[in-house]
Amino acid sequence: MKIYRIAKIDWANIDWSKFDVDLAKELGFTKQYISLQRHTYAPLTLNKGKKTKYPWKDVDWSKSSQDISSELGVDQKTVSHARQKYAPDTVSQPRYPWKDVDWNRTNKDIAEELGVYASYVSLIRSKYAPTTMQSRHPWESIDWTRDNKDIAQELGVRTKHVSRAREKHAPQTMPSNQLAELASSYNWYRRSQSSS
Numbered sequence: 001m002k003i004y005r006i007a008k009i010d011w012a013n014i015d016w017s018k019f020d021v022d023l024a025k026e027l028g029f030t031k032q033y034i035s036l037q038r039h040t041y042a043p044l045t046l047n048k049g050k051k052t053k054y055p056w057k058d059v060d061w062s063k064s065s066q067d068i069s070s071e072l073g074v075d076q077k078t079v080s081h082a083r084q085k086y087a088p089d090t091v092s093q094p095r096y097p098w099k100d101v102d103w104n105r106t107n108k109d110i111a112e113e114l115g116v117y118a119s120y121v122s123l124i125r126s127k128y129a130p131t132t133m134q135s136r137h138p139w140e141s142i143d144w145t146r147d148n149k150d151i152a153q154e155l156g157v158r159t160k161h162v163s164r165a166r167e168k169h170a171p172q173t174m175p176s177n178q179l180a181e182l183a184s185s186y187n188w189y190r191r192s193q194s195s196s
Contacts, residue, residue: 016042019054019071031073054082061087096124108156118156138169144170 004131005022009027020034027034038045054072062069065079072079096114098188103110103125107118114121125133142151155162166174 011037012039016045021071035073056082057087059086061090093124098124098128101128103132105155111156119158122157133179139165139169142169144173 014023014037015025020031020038023029023034024031028033033118035044054074059068059072059082061083063071065076065083069076069079073160101110107121107125111118142165144166148166152159152162
């Protein structure tokens with residue numbers, strides 16, 4: 001069995017003007033370990049809210065943002081922003097043209113066109129067109145004599161969303177067992193409020 005000896009490093013005399021990532025490569029430690037040592041031995045060299053200058057022009061942009069992030073010790077979002085500025089030709093294009101979608105259409109229609117699930121379109125809608133989410137379904141004009149599954153399919157939403165909307169907009173059309181459960185919950189709530 002081999003025993004490895006780690007060289008003793010005089011942390012107080014390290015050139016702390018260098019970046020943690022450079023010291024990590026030079027000394028054979030992780031960037032995080034160097035950062036811990038910097039806090040202990042050279043706290044005056046810590047970045048005090050100033051924007052750190054990274055060697056973006058020297059970065060190998062053929063690497064993934066995750067790899068670059070690890071090497072530089074920054075989060076991936078910072079790397080993504082730098083990639084857009086310094087190497088826009090390496091920015092991957094989204095798989096679907098979400099910015100070009102007509103968000104006035106239903107999730108189901110958009111999903112059929114792009115070949116994805118309506119629930120996925122709903123999730124993306126919250127990012128690209130959140131203002132279209134609230135008034136997207138005309139719950140007041142729904143034919144509540146139909147069952148939840150049919151309504152959900154037509155609107156491109158989950159059945160539980162239709163069930164909640166039925167509870168709110170047309171409780172008289174709820175199946176008797178669900179109505180009884182809702183009434184029981186309401187009665188319990190009223191009793192708990194009156195005893196307070």
